[in-house]
Amino acid sequence: MSLLDIDNLKTYYMVKRGYVKAVDGVSFSVNKGEATGLAGESGCGKTTVAISILKILPPGGKIVSGHIFFNGNDLVALDEDTFREEVRWKQISVVFQGAMNALNPLFRVGDQIVEAIMLHEKDVSRKEAYERAAKLFELVGIPPSRIDNYPHEFSGGMKQRAMIAMALACNPSLLIADEPSTALDVIVAAQILKLLKDLKSKLGLSMMLITHDLSIIAEICESTVIMYGGKVMEYGDTIEVFKNPLHPYTVGLISAFPNIRGERTEMVSIPGQPPDLLEPPVGCVFHPRCKYAMEICRKKEPVYFEFKKGHFVSCHLISER
């Protein structure tokens, strides 16, 4: 059963020189109780997908077309008031990149969580909210006695845990985590990943995990979306995508990662740079960096199609086969 269905989403940013096609025809789903990982390099549009779902696009950004179905309802069509009252934080919440710096240094951590609860659930008293915040602290592995501390008294990992607690404050069914462990040290990052995994199974939480690090997706997510230049290159079951990658970009990304276990392998680079999304390449967005690029790749954009059950790809090499 899918909880979130994104159907041909296009989000553009208007700038002086034209439109930046940050998300340009993206489709994938997040199943109930499962995690979907969104991977890609910086500027591939993965964060824009997240803020489109939450409808918090900066000025100039606009969902041009497409649908975001959440429990069957189209969020794109929903007006801002209803969205804020019924969906944001209660149904879908988010932990942003560098969330450790998202806490207000002037307020106690517990009070910030209480504020989030009371803003979204009007009938909850301060005392109830406070008790809930203490329970949330416990859930994410911070001693509830620390509830009255200020952010500067927390370490980086604890701040990230507090942000996760805040995201869970109103029992959302979908948690979007944007690079949740990027700025943290190896061991602390592993602790946070472990926590997310535990929460997923304990609360039956669905997750969308955005990261540039494929190994984090391999660790947590049931399905994987590989994005490049605002488009989905490949999407499918994580094991399938990692073991039988179809798209040359996926193959490239996987071999660009050094592995700590098993035999020592060389890192293989993908020559060239990500595309300029103001003027994306004609045809397949990846063709200037693709070593298999054919004539047709320079002319015609490949269609995104289901190659095998549940395994989607957008590449002429595969559709020609």
Next chain:
Amino acid sequence: MVSEDLIVVKELKKYFPLHMGFLRSLVSKTQLFVRAVDGVSFSVRKREIFGLAGESGSGKTTTGRVILKLVQPTSGKIFVEGKDVTTLGEKAFKPYRKKMQIIFQDPYESLNPRMIVRNILEEPLLIQGELGNIEERIYRVLEDVKLTPPEEFLFRYPHELSGGQRQRVAVARSLVLNPEFIVADEPVSMLDVSIRAEVVNLLLELKDKYGVSFLFITHDLALSRVICDRLAVMYLGKIVEMGETERIIKEPLHPYTQALLEAVPVPDPTSKRIEVRVKGEIPSPINPPSGCRFHTRCPSYIGEICRREEPQLMDIRGRMVACHLYSR
């Protein structure tokens, strides 16, 4: 083959005095220090990439800076090709600067935004008074870092370059004086995945081509496995394990190294999952724990001795380890 030591560091320490407020400094009798590096000894051989790994706050960057004398060590000795340079003044050290260069972490910060690539690469030559064949040397070094054709890049400003290209300019700058030793401080951690591999392979190639030795500072053990011949793992200003990289990765002995390795996620959904047996985060280097500094977080804590006595580096199974588990 006998490999010679190029850089030797002995019992190196760097304490940074802690600034206290005026009132507190009146009351407090003792000056507090941040013990960033607290007695490390190692050597970097010729034509070798020596890795320094550890979490942030472990002192790896400070070690790199102290070796280049960008900060003065508190105590300990630094030898370059057998000569003690620890107390040399800036003027006497200048010839050594030519041999020892650095690549910084962030190519967005380390290049002067007002200088074109040509000037960035020319500056080290001018400072060192190497005025011959400037043009030729700049061309060659740009070709070496694969910014080709060089004339396309000579007159560009850093903002006109991508992250990977900038980092290659930074590498070119460190190479233009034909150094023998380069400190590479997390040179790829700011780069995108697909570009990271390119810069890593470039460094490996340069090592072979120029015979440059590197001190490679990283928090990424998977990366150090690809790059480093030998590795030292640091924790709170001390080396806890040191030896051949592959040996350490295959069979880590120190509990901290084990913890670091277990925490690295693997890009393979069917392999073993990450494990986190270690609790908490790295303690403050102002008041590091007594005895073994890792004892507060250690999953293999064996008792009193860990708290009381500081373990010394010992040769165990072909590498150096500082842990009481192996001292008996």
